[in-house]
Amino acid sequence: TASACRLAAACSSGRRQRRRVRREATRQGDENSSSWWTPPLDAKAKLRLAAKGSVAALSILLALESGIDHDLLAPVFGPDRVQVASALPASGGAASLMAEEDAVTTIFRENTASVVNITNLQQGRMGGSLDITEVPVGTGTGFVWDDKGHVITNFHVIKGASDVRVTLIDKNSYAATVVGFDEDKDIAILTLQGVNPRDLIPIRVGRSGGLLVGQTVFAIGNPFGLDHTMSSGIVSGLGRVIQSQSGRPIRGAIQTDAAINPGNSGGPLLDRKGQLIGVNTAILDPTGRGANVGVGFAIPVDTVRGIVEQIITYGKIVRPYLGITLAPDQALAQLGRKGVLVLDVPANSPASGRLQPTYRSLTGIVLGDVIVAVDGKPVEGSGDLYGCLDALKVGDTVRLTVERGKGSREEVSITLGGKTTTFES
Structure with missing residues (x-):
């Protein structure tokens, strides 16, 4: 039939092509006998080789080579098999890479x-001058939060x-004017003077609650003063604990291997949709050189959103507190004990x-109470105590397990008060 003749012609053309390739390869092998290479086959040469194998192999080959007419094989192999081969996905190649x-x-x-x-300016003296002037002491990153022109960054940046x-x-x-901040969560809110908020472009705020390890993320910031630098990576871990400037733990941090360096602090961590999922805040730096080693941390946007909305809406933040002063964790550690030592209990505190x-x-010195549990959850240090309090609200009643005197344990119930930090409007 005509289809069979066309198939035979394709195979004959493939044989001639391959003979030419072999002659060329032989000539090159004579010139350089120490190397050998296998030349790539064109579509028709592959067709000849596949014809000697199974029908399935030929069908798959045709799916990958777009230069062969599918109508050529329909009378020989049947339209169903040709249709299945045509439905297989094409190989990746340059087009897919360009799309990514x-x-x-x-x-x-x-x-x-x-x-x-963001540039932090502090009063100081330049060189040997006795005059006091504002000196830049550090830079960081921030991003536009809303259409009112609020800018978010880390507290330690400012x-x-x-x-x-x-x-x-x-x-x-x-x-910029500081609208408010939460030192315990390392978040600050700014507004710009002399700029129309409509000229600012707010970032798209996403959610961090549904993140999974392995998701692609992107960081944009100003590392080492190199403005608007982008790096990429993945979510390496979730639920990490980092320490804020106040010494209190920030729980639920996102760990990422996207490059975060000095100057990236306060910048956005984005998901593959370009939505904000965290605020880049800290890096693990075992070398002490302040450079990225592939372990960075971001405050999740769900935490940031609650703080920002509270400050913008009410001009203050309110946190539950016991109203006690704690001794450093090292004080008990030196005694070989776990828990939190109560150093002082001010009058009129909860x-x-x-x-x-x-x-x-x-x-x-007579030691005060040592808190060893909150609502039955063990407390080995101040970080555990703060973590328990962060999950509670003002007015909640907590049950503390304390070691008192010579080591006897007692249960104490306390209703949490509110610690309010107010910011001038």
Whole structure:
């Protein structure tokens, strides 16, 4: 039939092609006898080889080589088999890679205008001058939160600043006012002076609750002063605990291997949709050199959202507290004990009259109560105690297990008070 003749012609053409390739390879082998290579086969040469094998092998080959007419094989192998082969996915190649790159560049293009550079200025003397001036002591990153022009960053980026300057992607720099902050969670909120909020582009805020280890993430920031630098990685871990500037633990942190370096602090961590899932905050630095080793941490956006909305809406943050002063964890560790030692119990605090403080007597120091559990959960250090309190609200009643006196254990119930930090509007 005509189809069979066309198939035979294709096979004959494949034989001629392969003979030419072999002659060329032989000539090159004579010129350089120490190397040998297997030349790639074109579609028709592959067709000849596959014809000697099974029908299935030939069908798969045709799915990968678009240069063969599928109608050629329908009378020989049947339309159903040819149709199945045609439905197989094509190989990846340059087109797929370009699509992935385009998706990443789109994320950068859509979010980079929302990312800002933050400079911490503090009063000091330059060189040998006796005049006091504002000196830049550090830089960090921030991002536009909403259409009112609020900018979010880490508290440690602006800590101690006498003035804060924010530089946008167009290189224009503006003075910034601190709206509020939560030192315990290392979050600060700024507004820019002299800029129309409508000219700022808010970042798209996502969620961190459903994150999974292995998801692709992107970090945009200003590492080492290199503005608007993008790095990528994955979610390496979830539920990590890092320490804030106040010494209190920040729980639920996102671990990532996306490159985070000094200057990235306060910048956004984005998912593959370009949505904010965290605020880059810290790195693990065993070398002490302040450089990325592939272990970075971000505060989850679900935590950030609650803090930001509370400060913007009410101008304050309220946290539950016991109203006690704790001794450093090392104090008990040196005695070989676990728990949290109560150093002081101020008058009129929620714990006043309920817990016993540490005091000095004529015979020496008398240790106060040692908190070893909260609502039945073991407490080995201050981090455990803070973690339990973070999960509670003002007005909740907690049951503390304390070691008192010579080691006897007692149960003490305390209703939590509220510690309010108010910010001027």
